[in-house]
Amino acid sequence: MAPLPAIPSLLHSISSLSQQVGLRLNLSKCVLLHGPGITSIPPGLQSLQLRDWSDNGTKVLGTPIGSQRYTLQLLTEKFDECKFLADRILQLPHLQMAWRLLTHCSGFCKVNFLLRVVPYLWGQAFAESVAGYTRLCIQKLIGSIMSTQNWTVASLPISMGGMGVQDPMWIHPSAYVSASLNYAYNVSNNSVDANLPPDFFDALQDLVDGLTPSSSPATSWLMSRSCSEVLPEQLKQKWWSNLQYVFQFQGLLSSVSLRDKVQLQCQKSSLTGAWLNVVPNAHLGLTIPCSEFKCLLRWRMGISLLPVQGAGSPCVDCGKPLDIYGDHFVCCRYCGFWSRHSIALAAGLGVQLELSIPSKKRPADLLIRGLEEEPLALDVSIIHPAPPSSRPTFDAVSLRETHKFQKYSDSCTVLGWLFRPFCLSTFGEFGPCASDIITRLALLLTTSPQSFPIVRQRITQSISVALMKVVGFQLVCGLHSYLCEAGDDTVLE
Numbered sequence: 001m002a003p004l005p006a007i008p009s010l011l012h013s014i015s016s017l018s019q020q021v022g023l024r025l026n027l028s029k030c031v032l033l034h035g036p037g038i039t040s041i042p043p044g045l046q047s048l049q050l051r052d053w054s055d056n057g058t059k060v061l062g063t064p065i066g067s068q069r070y071t072l073q074l075l076t077e078k079f080d081e082c083k084f085l086a087d088r089i090l091q092l093p094h095l096q097m098a099w100r101l102l103t104h105c106s107g108f109c110k111v112n113f114l115l116r117v118v119p120y121l122w123g124q125a126f127a128e129s130v131a132g133y134t135r136l137c138i139q140k141l142i143g144s145i146m147s148t149q150n151w152t153v154a155s156l157p158i159s160m161g162g163m164g165v166q167d168p169m170w171i172h173p174s175a176y177v178s179a180s181l182n183y184a185y186n187v188s189n190n191s192v193d194a195n196l197p198p199d200f201f202d203a204l205q206d207l208v209d210g211l212t213p214s215s216s217p218a219t220s221w222l223m224s225r226s227c228s229e230v231l232p233e234q235l236k237q238k239w240w241s242n243l244q245y246v247f248q249f250q251g252l253l254s255s256v257s258l259r260d261k262v263q264l265q266c267q268k269s270s271l272t273g274a275w276l277n278v279v280p281n282a283h284l285g286l287t288i289p290c291s292e293f294k295c296l297l298r299w300r301m302g303i304s305l306l307p308v309q310g311a312g313s314p315c316v317d318c319g320k321p322l323d324i325y326g327d328h329f330v331c332c333r334y335c336g337f338w339s340r341h342s343i344a345l346a347a348g349l350g351v352q353l354e355l356s357i358p359s360k361k362r363p364a365d366l367l368i369r370g371l372e373e374e375p376l377a378l379d380v381s382i383i384h385p386a387p388p389s390s391r392p393t394f395d396a397v398s399l400r401e402t403h404k405f406q407k408y409s410d411s412c413t414v415l416g417w418l419f420r421p422f423c424l425s426t427f428g429e430f431g432p433c434a435s436d437i438i439t440r441l442a443l444l445l446t447t448s449p450q451s452f453p454i455v456r457q458r459i460t461q462s463i464s465v466a467l468m469k470v471v472g473f474q475l476v477c478g479l480h481s482y483l484c485e486a487g488d489d490t491v492l493e
């Protein structure tokens with residue numbers, strides 16, 4: 001956007017820059033957009049096309065430029081597009097596929113882009129509408145109302161224990177602040193303040209409200225109404241949103257029960273969300289049936305599976321009291337707890353290098369040759385860090401690995417084997433030894449350095465999906481038994 005007299009010299013500059021990289025500016029394909037009062041092409045610009053946008057506005061590279069009315073109209077159209085797409089996704093018969101599309105492909109990149117480029121106050125209602133509709137769609141998918149806590153977990157990144165759902169209300173301040181700083185800094189890094197948009201400090205105020213005060217210069221910028229010493233990394237939205245997520249996560253931890261604290265911390269460890277990141281593919285064994293997937297989504301968000309009145313009801317199989325989250329279902333000794341071993345093995349490691357250890361000799365489940373100098377004896381175990389009968393444990397997986405190591409290592413050494421525990425948790429965690437073995441396996445199966453991350457991801461995803469599929473199956477079975485006993489089987493439909 002420029003005043004009319006400046007246009008010829010601007011075009012001249014663009015033309016010179018283009019020539020330096022071997023390009024030629026084609027003026028006959030350029031359009032001069034103008035406001036009211038201009039009826040003819042000014043001297044020097046005769047080869048340009050003239051287009052009046054005074055009534056409305058126009059879109060340049062997806063950015064609406066024009067009146068507030070025009071911009072809001074465009075945002076309404078974008079919201080309708082998102083809604084249309086989300087409604088179609090909800091009709092998909094496969095829940096895992098629907099979830100994947102809703103969280104990764106339903107036009108959220110466009111939403112984020114618009115929140116960066118549209119004046120902050122104009123974009124607020126749009127962000128609110130998209131956030132509200134996204135939440136509504138997720139509630140339909142999981143068949144349950146979400147509390148504020150559940151929604152916060154959903155909107156955290158998968159790597160921070162969440163579900164990776166983008167909440168436009170939450171990302172709006174960081175999107176606008178980073179985009180504004182980026183623009184102002186690149187125009188002149190010595191006078192950032194002079195080039196900030198008028199509503200920059202409105203966005204900064206909202207951003208500061210969602211950050212730990214000492215974590216960034218945002219509070220002092222806000223107090224002084226001046227952005228001094230902007231660092232290059234602060235021009236990136238990710239830099240700000242990471243600070244927001246840390247604040248959000250800490251806020252959650254300080255407000256939930258010990259059981260939920262343990263779950264959140266467990267889910268935050270690396271690889272736990274691998275099952276949420278897969279593209280469902282039946283041939284690769286990466287699909288999870290709908291009922292199981294629905295229970296797992298609730299499980300990860302900490303949404304109760306049973307109605308409140310179900311707490312304390314006796315388990316149909318063992319008679320012990322039930323809890324509403326499903327903790328008993330994954331611990332009940334009649335729910336096939338130990339069958340999880342074979343499934344995790346079959347999906348992950350067993351396919352690659354399988355050699356079962358005869359049961360009489362069993363201090364372990366698998367003997368793998370070729371990974372280490374000695375045969376490697378692997379003991380797979382799955383633990384629930386928040387059993388209803390004892391205190392929840394933050395590092396249950398690594399403690400279990402240590403315990404297994406102390407228990408079986410010596411007897412394997414006598415047999416000439418190297419012993420390693422391979423411990424997973426019902427929240428999706430991989431123990432340190434398990435993670436290390438996956439890395440070694442991936443190195444063994446990798447044919448080139450470039451393919452290593454792909455092979456490692458493939459193994460991790462296979463194990464993660466197999467693990468969570470069985471956890472989901474146990475939740476579904478337990479829930480089904482409870483509902484049948486209570487004379488109600490509608491929740492699973």
Ligand SMILES: [Zn+2]
Nearest residue numbers: 315317318332
């Ligand atoms: Zn039971």
